Amino acid sequence: MTPGGTQGPHSRETAYAALFARISEGLLGDPSTPLTFQRVVERAREVVPGCEGAGITLRGRGRDAESTAAATSELAQESDRLQYELDQGPCLDAARGDGTTLVAGDLRHGSRWPDWAEAVVRLGVRSVLSIPLHTEVENMGALNLYSRTTKAFGPDSLELAEIYAIHATSVLGQARLVTGLRTALESRHDIGVAQGVLAVTYDISYEQAFELLRRISNDTNTKLRDVARQVLSDRGLPAGLVH
Numbered sequence: 001m002t003p004g005g006t007q008g009p010h011s012r013e014t015a016y017a018a019l020f021a022r023i024s025e026g027l028l029g030d031p032s033t034p035l036t037f038q039r040v041v042e043r044a045r046e047v048v049p050g051c052e053g054a055g056i057t058l059r060g061r062g063r064d065a066e067s068t069a070a071a072t073s074e075l076a077q078e079s080d081r082l083q084y085e086l087d088q089g090p091c092l093d094a095a096r097g098d099g100t101t102l103v104a105g106d107l108r109h110g111s112r113w114p115d116w117a118e119a120v121v122r123l124g125v126r127s128v129l130s131i132p133l134h135t136e137v138e139n140m141g142a143l144n145l146y147s148r149t150t151k152a153f154g155p156d157s158l159e160l161a162e163i164y165a166i167h168a169t170s171v172l173g174q175a176r177l178v179t180g181l182r183t184a185l186e187s188r189h190d191i192g193v194a195q196g197v198l199a200v201t202y203d204i205s206y207e208q209a210f211e212l213l214r215r216i217s218n219d220t221n222t223k224l225r226d227v228a229r230q231v232l233s234d235r236g237l238p239a240g241l242v243h
Helices: 009-028 037-047 074-086 090-096 114-123 155-202 206-220 224-234
Strands: 053-058 067-071 102-104 127-134 139-147
Touching (some): 037 053, 037 067, 037 139, 037 155, 053 090, 067 074, 074 090, 074 114, 074 139, 090 102, 090 139, 127 155, 139 155, 155 206, 155 224, 206 224
Antiparallel strands (some): 053 067, 053 139, 102 127, 127 139
């Protein structure tokens, strides 16, 4: 699946264009099936030479809120987890940093993450490649690739991984936008229907029904959409939320 290294510049560019057209198609898949982080890491393992395991680290709101969204194996999952536990490692630096790709060819010698390297070497990991997942407006996290072989990620692997990360970030960003819009529309619908239920049940106006929903939301520290869904479930004021 990887373009050969002996081609001329034009042939190589053509091969890469065809390759990443197939990658984008593979990531998007069936339009009826939501894109998952799991599909992204599985595809990365197929695309990048030398990769034996992959994981995605997502940034949280706080510096120590990173988590693994998906992993291809227990090896990748544990290698990620150890970084969060020890607060050091390439995926943390890539996720928190300035967009620089990080690679280590032999974690047994001279690693910049000594505690983490010692721990994952015991698991059998020898090489790691971490690529930031950045958009123009958001630092989503990092894609982490692992190998049991020393110097597994050469120049071709690095180039392919970085291009793949760009495609993956773009597609994931689109998927999250669509999901966010869908959630917003569903919430708006639920709130509107709940207003109607309260207006009919208690003979109040739609404006008064909305104010009632808002007051319950504020008083109980419950999201407005969740109050609305409870109203729909109870067909009236939610007893568990009204004091």
